[in-house]
Amino acid sequence: MTLADWLAMAFAIRRRRISAARYAAEARHLRAFPVDEIDVELDVPLLEHVLAVLMGPPHHHPTGFERPHRGARGTAPQTPIIVALANRVARLRAAGVGGNLPASD
Incomplete structure (x- = not known):
């Protein structure tokens, strides 16, 4: 399963x-997240979209895929996925790789 499929x-x-x-389907789907696909994905907007789904809107009660509020994040299954996605986006942006980035002259 690719990240696009998961999303x-x-x-x-x-x-x-x-x-x-x-709620049970959301929990199963979160457990089936294709973590191995993060390190091979080059599409920055896709990575950011998945990250946004897992982060959820600020000041919002978390549901399903979204990470819990502070204090409950340490054991949440989303936490290591969010960290891996954020790190991948940062590495790709630093390297100038990924979709929808401005072309260098």
Whole structure:
């Protein structure tokens, strides 16, 4: 599964009616996150989009894929994924690699 596939399925799950089944599907989908794909992905906007889904909006009660509030993040399954995504984006930007970056003259 690619990151794009994971993201598409995350949005499909999120569109479902709120229920115990949806929450269980979100938890299963988060556990199935393709961590190995982070280090091979070169599409910075895709990485940032996945990161935004996992981070969630600020000052918002976390649901499903979003990381919990401070104090509960240490054991959250999203935390190592968020760190890996943020590090990958930073490395690609520093190297000038990735989609939608300005061309150098």
